[in-house]
Amino acid sequence: MTDFAGRHVIVTGASSGIGLATARMLAARGARVSMLARRKEALADQARAIGDHAAAFAADVGDKAALEAALAEAVGHFGPAYGLFANAGLAGNFAPALAYSPELFDEVIRVNLTSVFWAIQALAPGMVEAGEGSILVTGSMASKRGMAMNPAYVASKHGVLGLSRAIAVELAPQGVRCNCIVPGFIETPAFDLIPPEQAARINQRVPQRRMGSADELAEVACFLLSPAASHVTAQNWAVDGGVLDTLEV
Ligand SMILES: NC(=O)c1ccc[n+]([C@@H]2O[C@H](COP(=O)([O-])OP(=O)(O)OC[C@H]3O[C@@H](n4cnc5c(N)ncnc54)[C@H](OP(=O)(O)O)[C@@H]3O)[C@@H](O)[C@H]2O)c1
Numbered sequence: 001m002t003d004f005a006g007r008h009v010i011v012t013g014a015s016s017g018i019g020l021a022t023a024r025m026l027a028a029r030g031a032r033v034s035m036l037a038r039r040k041e042a043l044a045d046q047a048r049a050i051g052d053h054a055a056a057f058a059a060d061v062g063d064k065a066a067l068e069a070a071l072a073e074a075v076g077h078f079g080p081a082y083g084l085f086a087n088a089g090l091a092g093n094f095a096p097a098l099a100y101s102p103e104l105f106d107e108v109i110r111v112n113l114t115s116v117f118w119a120i121q122a123l124a125p126g127m128v129e130a131g132e133g134s135i136l137v138t139g140s141m142a143s144k145r146g147m148a149m150n151p152a153y154v155a156s157k158h159g160v161l162g163l164s165r166a167i168a169v170e171l172a173p174q175g176v177r178c179n180c181i182v183p184g185f186i187e188t189p190a191f192d193l194i195p196p197e198q199a200a201r202i203n204q205r206v207p208q209r210r211m212g213s214a215d216e217l218a219e220v221a222c223f224l225l226s227p228a229a230s231h232v233t234a235q236n237w238a239v240d241g242g243v244l245d246t247l248e249v
Helices: 017-028 040-050 064-078 102-130 151-174 196-205 214-225
Strands: 008-012 032-036 054-056 083-086 133-138 176-183 236-239
Touching: 008 017, 008 064, 008 102, 017 032, 017 040, 017 083, 017 214, 032 040, 032 064, 040 054, 054 064, 064 102, 083 102, 083 214, 102 133, 102 151, 102 176, 133 151, 133 214, 151 176, 176 214, 214 236
Parallel strands: 008 032, 008 083, 032 054, 083 133, 133 176, 176 236
Antiparallel strands: none
8 A cells, every 4th residue: 555644754855856746646645745945935835736734844955954954843743754755866067077076076965965864864763763664765877877977976876875775774673664766767857958859869768768757756756655665675666667777789
């Protein structure tokens, strides 16, 4: 069953794309959903559109104090968290590794990786106390493959997959699961700036010959977060139309 039966799930990066689609689906399946992202107005509008089962708590996840304050507010509002979908992420810049800005490298690691660690440290004690909990982090194909021209993103997404495995093994005896979802090419606002000819090239690289939708990703995210996945932990699950594990010659 992917019914959340009133359980509280916190979603970061919930103002658009994958996080928003997942927040909507979680609420439709009975969860109480706390939505985090930086854009306060957009986030509040999205939460209002979902209804009483959703609430917005604006914060930059890369700011530890702001993140912790937003998480505490969310827990104050809906009670201890059963689930955390740590999904907020930055793409970084496309630049050669040897010329990559050290400041941007730090920022991408802080938002994509360190903030996930902070959120887990803030919320997992409540899960351990409850004897159940589910953490899902958003990786990338760059969690499993090297990629030129974006060393910060690749390092951060490898890191978040490793972090999810470390947390999974450590908290499994206490009833807390932790998994990593691996989006392939998912059509979200992150792709809005891509010219049509590049989008066509991307589609050709996917065995299914199309990008995925945010809802297709959210469907798997909801399953992994839900009690239906009760014996699933330390896994990474690609939603990628077959890109990662195939070779077309
Ligand atoms: N779409 C894909 O094909 C794809 C592929 C691989 C991995 N991913 C990963 O999927 C996740 C979601 O991306 P998306 O495609 O859904 O892109 P998106 O539509 O641009 O969403 C990114 C979300 O993250 C939030 N965010 C970014 N920086 C933040 C920060 N410092 N603090 C709080 N929130 C922040 C954004 O909200 P605000 O701007 O309001 O803060 C937004 O809600 C990311 O981790 C991304 O790396 C996506």
